[in-house]
Amino acid sequence: MDPAKPSQEILRTLTDEHVLRALMRHRLLTRAELSTETGISKPTAGESVRRLTEAGLVVDTGQRTPGGRGKGRVGSYYALAPGIGTALAVSIAPEGVVAEHIDAYGDLMARVEVEVGRPARPDDVAAALARAVDAACSTARAGGNAGVLGPAGTFSAVAEQGSGGVGPVASYPGGAAGSAGKSGPGSGGDAVSGSGGDRAAGWGGEGVPGSGGALVAGSGGGRAAGWGGDGVPGFGGALVAGSGGGRAAGWGGEGVPGSGGARAVGTDVVRARLAVVSAADPVDRHSGRLVQLPDAPFLLGEIDPVAVLSGRVDGPVHVDNDVNWAAQAERRANPLDDFAYVYLDEGLGCAIVSDGEVRRGHHGLAGEVAHLITVGPGGRAMPLIEVFGELGLRRAGGGTAIDVDRLLAERPREVVTAVGGLVAALATLMDPETVVIGGRWGTALIDEIRRETSQLPRAVHVRAASVDDEPSLSGARADALRRLQELIVGR
Structure with a gap:
């Protein structure tokens, strides 16, 4: 048959x-x-x-x-199609909240940073999360903005590099959108602070400053209609930053003012189809809530990113611990199926990857190693987090956050010994191919940590993380792009 x-x-x-x-x-x-x-x-x-x-x-x-x-x-x-969908990648960390808005190609449409004061309170972090995402959605457009929302509510847009180079920073109060962006191949690329500059019309298109290819920050100006087409200021190609204006519908043709492509930049919102969140705290794998554990260095309570963002995106919100995301970024850069990613910075964390999958445990708390028993000062057994208290290496103002600058200045032997005890436990419990060390002081002390772990009864390869530029956000961003593309393919 x-x-x-x-x-x-x-x-x-x-x-x-x-x-x-x-x-x-x-x-x-x-x-x-x-x-x-x-x-x-x-x-x-x-x-x-x-x-x-x-x-x-x-x-x-x-x-x-x-x-x-x-x-x-x-x-x-x-x-x-331009409206096929976008996604958000968000980082919640002690330094603040970062929200990136990306399109279906993975191109950055907007990036917004909102500072969080110390000590971080749940209500403050939730408010910062909402502000960052709202700003990223309201400023998102082709070409990309990057900026910082500070306490006074100012927004700074930074030109991204196109083939024509990078221009100065353009800033305006209140989060106005529309200043800098990527240039098209072979032309444009300058953004002039506060007033504007040339921008290429698109892929292979000719942009004429002041007509088809000019983009004036803060006050408005012409923008080319799209790929290879001519735009006329006030008609198909006009884009007024901060106050709105007509934009050509489609590519290569002239648009009609107010028809098809008109939008108000600074007031229009591009809603994402999904959001992926990286959080510098334990995450309940079932609910997505951030979990308060004893001696947590960041939040002093719990927040619910899913609840904060559910009304701001049109689809699901996925939340995971920042070290898990960093491990996924590391695995993409250096494919491994069995490794531990140890994060050593203001906080302590570990991601466990086995058979190519991040293992989160029943509650999502696998890898929370702060209370793992190791060797402390004087050879005493104690939780890893207490070693830094014993050595006076905690940040001023209370809490358990590690003073990274002081640790790197003193480089105490006791800290390296304690990390060696952590690596020994990981080697025994999970038999990894490699233990990857990330975080500021972890990578700085990698040679000392390698020497310490080389003496372990069960030797394990130890190396520094290869992804050192926002590894957690990098992992979340890649996952957001993957999920967005799957949604598009699945329609």
């Missing part, structure tokens, strides 16, 4: 998924290029593009391949 054949509906769904993922990887493809990239026949790829265009997931950008007059047929370039 012949095996059952997949239905036409299943085949169409799989074809559409391949086409969407190809556009996620390459951004701009013709039907012929989609056929080559996916291994699907040209007619089948063309039918998929038609279905996805009708569904509002893919658009004809208006950009064409060279052709005609003996050069072959002209091909149209397709891309993901």
Whole structure:
């Protein structure tokens, strides 16, 4: 008997998924290029593009391949639709809250930082979380902003580097949106503080300062309609920062003021389809609430990021501990299936990765090593967190947060011995291939820690973390992009 054949509906769904993922990887493809990239026949790829265009997931950008007059047929370039969806990646840490708004390609649309005072109180952290996400959603647009919301409510937008370079910082009070951004290939890139500067029209497009390609920060100005198209200030390409203005609908064409593409920058909100949160505290794996444990160095209570964000995003909110996210970022950079990630900074933490999966435990509290018994000063057995109290290495103002600057200045032998006891316990309990050391003082003392652990009865490889630029946020951001793309593919 012949095996059952997949239905036409299943085949169409799989074809559409391949086409969407190809556009996620390459951004701009013709039907012929989609056929080559996916291994699907040209007619089948063309039918998929038609279905996805009708569904509002893919658009004809208006950009064409060279052709005609003996050069072959002209091909149209397709891309993901602008409104296909976005995601939030959020970090809650002692320094404050960071909210990043990303699109389906993983490009940064907005980044906002909100400071949190010390000691951090749950109500203050929840309010900072709400402010950061609200600002990131209200300032998100193609090109990206980065900024800081301080106590006075000021917003600072920083130009991101395009091929034309980076301009100065542009700042305006109250969180106004629209100053800097990425330039298109081969042109533009400067943002002038407080007044504006040149910006390229898009991929391969010509931007004319003051007409198609100028973006004036704080007061408004023209912006090109899109990929390769001309925009006219006040018509299809106008974008007024902080007060709003018309924006061309689609790519490559002239828009009509107030029709199709008009939006008010600074008042319009781009709602994300989901949020992924990294928290510098234990997280209950079932509810997503932050959990207060004895001697916690950060929060003095519990907050519920899911409750704070549920009305601010259109989909699920995923919350996990910051060290777990850092471990996932490390695994992407250096694929390992069995390792421990030990974080040594103001706080202490550990992520356990076994068979390629982060192990969280029944409540989500696996890896909370602050109270693991180790060797303290004078050879006494004590919880790891108490070693720093015994040595006078806690931050001023009470609490258990470690004074990193003082520790690095003194580099006490007792601390290295205590970490050696932690590594010995990990080697015994989980048999890791490697123990990765992260955090400011952990990586700074990596040579001393290696020497200490080389004497253990069960030797284990110890190395410094390779991802040192916001590893927790990096892990959360990658997960947010993965989940967003899965939502898009699943429609």
